[in-house]
Amino acid sequence: MKRAMWILWPSFLVGGMAEGIFFSMLDPSDLNLFGQPLELSRNAIYTIGFFLFWALGALSSALTCWLQQGANTAGAADG
């Protein structure tokens, strides 16, 4: 389960950073989705945005873990 920590935690930090940078430059009420303005409150968009960033980060961390694991079992020779 340490792996879960390794995947969820760094992505949480990165998600927080991405959220901060993204929304300090962009006003969520200016965002459009498929040409339609988002019919959500700013707080709703902040929250959804944060979890989106987090999920993306987690996906990346999970892939890294997965690739590394494969590399270690497959290529013991090249250490």
Place this chain on the structure above:
Amino acid sequence: MDCRVKAGSAAARARKPAGTAVDAGGETETSLYEVRQKIYPRAVHGWFARWRLVLVLATQLIFYGLPWLTWNARPAVLFDLAARKFYIFGLVLWPQDFIFLTGLLVISALSLFLFTAVAGRLFCGYACPQTVYTEIFMWIEHKVEGDRLQRMRLDRGPAGAAWFGRKTLKHGLWIAIALWTGFTFVGYFTPIRVLASEVAAWSLGPWETFWILFYSFATYGNAGWMREQVCKYMCPYARFQSAMFDRDTLTITYDAQRGEPRGARSRSADRARLGVGDCVDCGICVQVCPTGIDIRKGLQYECIGCAACIDGCNQVMDKMGYGRGLIRYSTQNAVAAKQDARYMWRRVLRLRTLIYGALLLGIVAALLGALYLRTPLKVDVIRDRAALARETRDGMIENVYRLQIMNTSEHARRLTIGASGAPGLQVIAAQPVAVAGATTRMVTVTVRANPADVKRGSYDIRFHVADLDDAGLRVDEKSRFFMR
């Protein structure tokens, strides 16, 4: 390091049952996160423990208290994300002031570097929320379940009514604190009094409810369950701190030259004759350690510098009638050279700390300067591109602009708008323009020129927005004026 959980990894070697017969027994707890030896830190009293308590109280007083303070009839500190404005006492920050927040982050980071280079993980041991909440939660645990031995017995014994009662009480208290923490956290983003009345009326919005619960859950999980694992496996600072350490950094150090060879002996025994050092191998330093390491093995990255082992060992030294400080704050150089504190303090000023210090001072000064010089008024000129110029019935040429005026201070302003850049420009707008504190107002402005005075072509003009009541405040903003 790869992502697999290996036996014999840091986790597995983290905890060995501490020496004496009564204490022999580390409980293996199959937790959600990993198989780890549950750590039962022993409570400790002493100088550093007292300081830790003071800091826990101080940081929590600030954290829980700040959202309740008011300033100009609004919360003193409020990160109003919904309105995209941050209030910090007399200061109102807008998205345009992003640079100040960045500056603040850089300052925090540099301070952390400086502190780390000088005094190691002071932040971890005394101020990090993870440590502070763990401290609070452990205090509750201690009060409810008793001291270290009682806790171990309780966990090993049958899950009877007493067990159930104590566990329920402990978790109830933990959850209560966690909820209060979550509530306070959200209180930094929504005025806390409004939030409180919403909670009382059971009418919290979905997002606020969600974030309160989310933060509470994180607090409860991190301080109640994860504890030292957060520092060991999750904290990036714990990993890169070694880059900021050098041989003159203050760390928790066991004086091996003095302590070894360790061994049990009676109080009255003659150390010289027995050929033993000062360490009586009582294992207290290991028992009190919240991360469950043995500091006598040297500095390890798990050590959060909480100094609990110093307090613990000093008690033992007092009992034995030996000098204190077998474990103490010291630097690698000082211990190696058998030097005292004076030597250490002289080495505090060295190239690394001077550079960190100079950078820090420079950035703080620049930021304060910029804050001081920041004009409390911002103007954006937006012009209608489609309609360049139009002619009025009496033959004058008009251009229409929209001025977005932002009053970033907290009091209302009365403003006048003027224009220059071509002969005889007239500004037609309802003047003076009133802009309430910390608001933005869009004003439509018509600028008019007489073709008799101004030739065809386009002109660079400037709008002058000035405060009627404050002669020193004037903002100029460029635009273009077209004579057909």
